[in-house]
Amino acid sequence: MSVDLNKSEEFIKGNSVFNDGVAGVVENLSARIERKLSTDSDDKKPMYKLIVADDKGEVNEGFYYQEPDSKAFNKFQAQRLIRLAQGVLGADVLFPKFNTPAEALDGVMKMVAPALVTKSWRAAICYGTTRRKESYLGFKQFGSFIQPMNVPNTLELDKSDNTVREPLKTATPASQLIADVTKVPAGANLDWMNQ
Numbered sequence: 001m002s003v004d005l006n007k008s009e010e011f012i013k014g015n016s017v018f019n020d021g022v023a024g025v026v027e028n029l030s031a032r033i034e035r036k037l038s039t040d041s042d043d044k045k046p047m048y049k050l051i052v053a054d055d056k057g058e059v060n061e062g063f064y065y066q067e068p069d070s071k072a073f074n075k076f077q078a079q080r081l082i083r084l085a086q087g088v089l090g091a092d093v094l095f096p097k098f099n100t101p102a103e104a105l106d107g108v109m110k111m112v113a114p115a116l117v118t119k120s121w122r123a124a125i126c127y128g129t130t131r132r133k134e135s136y137l138g139f140k141q142f143g144s145f146i147q148p149m150n151v152p153n154t155l156e157l158d159k160s161d162n163t164v165r166e167p168l169k170t171a172t173p174a175s176q177l178i179a180d181v182t183k184v185p186a187g188a189n190l191d192w193m194n195q
Helices: 071-089 101-116 174-181
Strands: 024-035 048-053 058-063 121-128 133-139 146-148
Touching: 024 101, 058 071, 058 133, 071 101, 071 146
Parallel strands: none
Antiparallel strands: 024 048, 024 121, 048 058, 121 133, 121 146
């Protein structure tokens, strides 16, 4: 038997794409929060994921613990948490005082998670921003990005939201990968490759 991994359709079935890959305001979505398992030691995994799904796929955004007074928290994550809570719980939501960014992240996720599973949602989805284009759909980066279906739609994409998919990087041909493998540095303990 020969194996041709270039014919991926033989091995990968049912690749469906959220909203057929179209950016915009997507309606009638289910939503949930997933928390990283306490037994998972992978530091690259987010502590929480906000996930919205249609009948074809999902879009998610990861939330990580941030250091106090860090740009990551002050310039981005605090705004995301406020917009998430306002979108899910209403514009007049009142937050308790949090002592740290980690406490704020845990607190907001505990506030919104129960409400997410009880309703149908709409979300503003795009391919990053015009300054930072992406190859995959994600939530609108700035401003309101989620709201329940039982309120009038106020979500919209702005001029800075990119609606066109950035092409994926070209795959490296196998012949080049194999040629690069022969350039293994001395002492790399990869003798098994010559067997």
